[in-house]
Amino acid sequence: MEIPDNLKFAILGGGNIGQAIAKGLVASGRFSPEQIIITRRKVHLLEEFAQQGYITQVDNRDAVRRADIIIIAVLPQQLNNLLHEIKSELIPEKHIVISVVSGVNTSEIIRHIGKNIPVVRIMPTMAIAIQESMTCIASKQATKEAIKLTKSIFDLLGETLVINEEQMIPATALCGCGIAFFLRAIRAASQGGIEIGFHPYEALPMAAQTAKGAAALLLSMKNHPEMEIDKVTTPEGCTISGLNEMEHQGFSSAMIKGIITSAEKAAKLYNSRSEEEK
Template sequence: MSSEKKKVAILGGGNMGVALANGMVASGKYQPADITLTRRNLRSLDEMVQLGFRATSDNAKAVAEADIIILSILPQQLDSVLDTIAVSVDAHRHLFVSIVTGVYVSDIISRLGKPVEVIRAMPNTAIAIRESMTCIAGSEASDENRALVCKIFDAVGETVEIEEELMTSATALCACGIAFFLRSIRAATQGGTEIGFHAADALRMAAQTAKGAASLLLHFQSHPENEIDKVTSPKGCTIAGLNEMEHHGFSSALIKGIKTSSSKAEQLYHKDK
């Protein structure tokens, strides 16, 4: 059966679950009717239902009617959700994709008590516009299922397969990283406003400049310092600004933030007894 014909249940219709659903449909590989979103408060999914997606508050029912189960819930919700759906899980039919922070494949298999195939994926919210950076790990899953999951996320951005022990690091760099880069754009916007631009204009200018910087690196497969060298002249304004930022710990703060997020991600899931 091709991936386009498989039914998908996204357990957890929050921001990431909705972004994933929208991205999958935007890719042209899935129709809204192929995807069921679950959430306790279904009114939050009214807009998705109007777009043709299915919605339910019954996780077990959603699992029973799907082929691919995507876990898009908080770590502290995981054990209760797995306990609720275990009766509906068919190890020979269902493929689990977990985007739950800090949860290992073995944790899910152990809690379900069934030898299901589980692949971990860590996308970010840019998946809604098909610009996610998604890291995937699932060395014990079949080649066919790993290829299927890669195909899903390739359609909504870039993917890279990594070892599972690096998934929490991927969470900090790619998923949390969205917020870090957005905060830097906000700071640039505030700087632009202080030097004379209207806030809306400063935001547009800062965001496009950030997009251009990232595109340079991806297009030329270049190192950031190579591109920085092209805009820093002796005694110039760019190097003066860069040095001032470094004097105030710009790079150090970003590195420390990523390390802190990675450490926190490791601590989010606590197994119920």
């Protein structure tokens, strides 16, 4: 779907993920900093963005009035108050609301807004800042056009996948949280490299580039990981010895259990906070 040239964004919540989205939009070359409003209560923390030409401010309602795409990037416990603040400014014929908030479905957001406005959920990764995100997109409420426009925008920032909204909690664990899991694995590999004789400044880029190559290999060849693993595991070799030791220590099991635990936690983030507010 063609993206309008004069599209303006309001990113409500200029924390880590909000900043990453803003950087990615500009890095795509399709949008300028002047098309992006970022809000934050502690607006002085956005000084770097202001210097680069982004519009930074505290006023969420004003940001909504001036924008077409409203990206909500606050914590789950902050969502209800934000929606109450901006709902009078939202216009169904003008705005698309894109929520990055974990654990909150589109029908719940529409219920708080009180208007039949297009609401789309996304779950990107922090790599969206460098256009390498895996962004999942879902909505039970939005029009096909709103979903297509959302996908076209985030296609510029990495890979996208439109999924059922029921799958957004698992997507949060596998992608949103998952980037931290893979980063921790790279850190562990670099620490192993230090143990066997490399300096830290050598071991980390070696581990990171190896991980990047492994991921690129799977995406390019479209093979199952075990098929590529078999190519480097010779009989009585050092690779199979290392793999077997990792499995004995619970490597795969720990990763699987971590993803499941994150999914269970993500499902409770919004609901548990709502109960506390009651």
